[in-house]
Amino acid sequence: MPGSQTNWGVLLELTGPGPKHEQLARALRRAIRDGGLADGVAVPPSRQLAADLGCSRWVVTQAYAQLVAEGYLAGRTGSATRVRRVGGAVTAKEPVPATPPRYDLAPGLPDLRHFPRRAWAEAVRGVLTTAPHTDFGLPEPGGHPRLRKVLAAYLRRVRGAAPGDVLVCGGVTDGVASVCRALVETGVTRLAVEDPGWTRLRRVAETAGMAVDPVPVDAEGIRVGDIPAGTRAVLVTPAHQFPTGVVLSPRRRAELLAWARDVDGLILEDDYDAEFRYDRRPVGTVQGTDPGRVALFGSVSKTLSPALGLGWAVLPPQWTLRTHAPPVVDQLALAAFLDSGGYDRHLRAARLRFRARRDRLVAALGPARLSGVAAGLHLVLHLDRDAADVVRRARRSGVKVADLDDYRVTPGEPALVLGYGNLADNAVEEAARLLREAAR
Template sequence: MAGSQTNWGVLLDLSGPGPKHEQLARALRRAIRGLDDGVSVPPSRQLAADLGCSRWVVTQAYAQLVAEGYLDGRAGSATRVRRVGDAVTAKPPARPAPPRYDLAPGLPDLRHFPRQRWADAVRGVLATVPHTDFGLPDRDGHPRLRKTLAGYLRRVRGAETDDVVICGGVTDGVTRVCRALQANGVTRLAVEDPGWTRLRRAAAATGMAIDPVPVDDEGVDVGRIPRGTRAVLVTPAHQFPTGSVLSPRRRADLLAWAREVDGLILEDDYDAEFRYDRRPVGTVQGTDPGRVALFGSVSKTLSPALGLGWVSLPPQWTLPGHAPPVVDQLALAGFVDSGGYDRHLRAARLRYRARRDRLVEALGPGRLSGVAAGLHLLLHLDRDAAEVTKRARAKGVKVADLDDYREAPGEPALVLGYGNLADNAVGAAVRLLREAAG
């Protein structure tokens, strides 16, 4: 940033104790720490005019900073920023360059976020919402969105609910439920292994003891939930990351377990909207809403940046915490009520299915699993997955090691997300991945 291009009159905050020249010296120290070595600061006469102070104030401040080594003042030359070790020009560590091809799981296609329709929804809220809605928000969420989502979940997911609590996403919802569980004396949570690491860590951060439970082709192995555990977190519609669906037998076992131990099932309805071989399976919550807390969000359907999710709870449970901003809640309600959300999902399903097919074809004959639904699949390997992941990253391809999501190392495999991968990048990304795995 050149000194002549900086609006120093706006940049500098002359406040705090002491005479004006000391205030200016403090403001200049803060400002020039973010500038490169050799950048010029304004002539004293110009800066004095910009700040509306005397030139003496500026020359005194400059002299002080020259003495301290922050500035280099030479006769006949502009006064410039001077690097004095790391204390003056320290910069935050540089972020690693983003990968050229991102095949990590967890993101939808951000290129296709419905910007215009979402903007229309927000404008509609601001134009029509009564002024009373700008007051203190309802802790459980705006009544309109709660009613809208309850109807949506009944219609689309087979849920049995008349009410939902609005939260900041599934992670926020699970965190709040874990706190409610502990307030009711439940201190252990069983989780799928492998499973979504972020949720496991969020639950553990509340103080819950975590009990990993193995997953196989039928989903979580209910018979291996430890004795004394009265809550379990599952992804029945599309297990992350294996892609298995909780079998009818295991569903019955899970509900029987919850009744026997007077427990609570935390059902993360993960990737339920994206099934390609048949209609999505209904929720476990729809079978016994008194034993299941159902979680969902728009993180995989619209964007995680919106921070909008929901929990449908058994009636005896209440949650601590607060709902997201009201304008965003009402924008989502309008988007769903108008049919825009359904249209967006129909288009997304077609796009993801075509991309999935292209990725499977590019990978060719191999050991793939979890391809029937969701936004990721598993590629099983005959060599160390951690090494392949490292080599792929060096080639600009980001992939995830299945071991990152399980308690102990197992059969080597990669978790390949294709949600946010551009269609025209599939071939090149797979070619580089093959080189890394070769």
């Protein structure tokens, strides 16, 4: 735990765009999230930290005030300002068992038991057999032309995406990171994000040099009117908000597009699991409505496996961006899998399996308060007691679950995010029973 001997000038390096108080807030935020500043540790008095960093005391007080407002720090009159555990922070916690959980209900994974091994192996074998020798040279920066063409047709057909420059990348995280770096180079240094939202993408934006502005989410999706003035980029999950599970309403879609036009801004649309909607057809992309204002991101991480490292970005026509493309053999295998209809068949089977599994989990949880539309690979379980305690109790029983606060900037009502994508069908009832006992 950092103490009086901490070299604050090294731990909190002031770099990146923006005035010094924003640089300091960004450095403190990163140190808390990465575990450099543990839960409950006292940060130095403003006068002392200002002397250590060679800046004015005003810079420190402004940074502290910002992080107190965001929930990263807790200040109390007559007491030191201390680190407070917030969404995604790696802080000191009660040790958890070293053995893997018996039942993994953490969100983020598809059913790895049903990865289409044979079909994928046949696609790879076909590439190795028939691809011309020229395809085994250095990968093209934006991806192989064949996969880019096949992806463009697939996204138009399945997601209602508008024609655009499809680039192949290592996944949504890789694509968003590339766009954030490009935005910073053009002078756009603030990014609005949904709160709660996917923690990793917030970190990626901050690493790229952007200041992140959390914007609340309600039953209609992101509250567009709360996007701070001066912000010209926003990251959203319209088809199935992560992690609340709401769908961006038509009214909010119109507001979001109007906002982008008014501020000459860019919408970053994460279409992470839109293929899985169980009660109706999934809504189309926002990008399909205004391709000049929206960058669309997707991957096979939630449909096949994150181990493949295959994703895409569809950018507005005026954008030029170079991405680090995945291995060519894997790109061509995905193109063949899409072309053959194998990907569509895999998705149809996965939808049936996930819908049935979600129904079983909802029934097994009994009279619990659940939220989130019938879609994707997770739902939210609301609690009447401390969620962190339930997470610890469940883990001791062999059940891994996620605290909703792990994805929030500002902590809120206690709730758990339950992922059922990688949960075996024959384990649903027992996992739900153990979870009910932990929450009792």
